[in-house]
Amino acid sequence: MNEIVETWEIHNRINLYLLNSIEEAHLSSVSLSKGRTVAEHFAHIHNVRLMWLKSGMPELLDSVEKIDKENITKDLLINQLNQSGVAITKMIEKAVNEGKLKGFKPHPTAFLGYIISHESHHRGQIVLCxxxxxxPIDKKIAFGLWEWGTR
Known part of the structure; x- marks a missing residue:
């Protein structure tokens, strides 16, 4: 497997690791400065993936659906993040093979850096919320977010 694709897949598993550790009742948590709930941060991560799929490989949009703010459940988030994660994997694989990603400059490796940075920012916001x-998340989970060699 390509190391770029594997890096994306590890990152996606880290997101799901965090989500799986959160009690459903805590998905409505918000930070002191208000803004998005925990659930809305995860939905935003997913929905931004769809935005990139729309420009980079729209044929993959059939396997995923946008998450609306209303009625977000943990199961819905897990399901859709899994599906969009697979779709992004396919898009990255194609982009790496072709040396470019439609709608993103400069190159596929920079896209990987961009999307991981974006999602990690929201992961930090989730932990803060x-x-x-x-x-607060358990210390074991907090350390586990950095265990890329075992996730």
Whole structure:
């Protein structure tokens, strides 16, 4: 497997690792400065993936659906993040093989850096929302977010 694709897949598993550790009741947690709920951050991550799929490989959009703010459940998030993760894998594989990603410059490796940076920013926001609302993640989970060699 290509190392770029494998890096994306590890990152996606880290997102799901965090999501799986959060109690459903805590998906409505928000930070002290308000803004998105934990669930809305995860939905945003997924929906931005769809935006990139639309420009880079629209034929993959059939396997995923946009997540609306209303009625977000943990199962829905897990299912859709899994599906969009697979679709992004396919898009990255194609982009690496072709040396370019339609709609993104300069190249596929930069796209990987961009999307991981974007999603990691929101992962940090999620952890902050949980902490500030009195539901901090377990220390084992916090350290596990950095265990890329075992995820």
């Amino acid at each position: 949980l902490k500030q609302s009195g539901h």
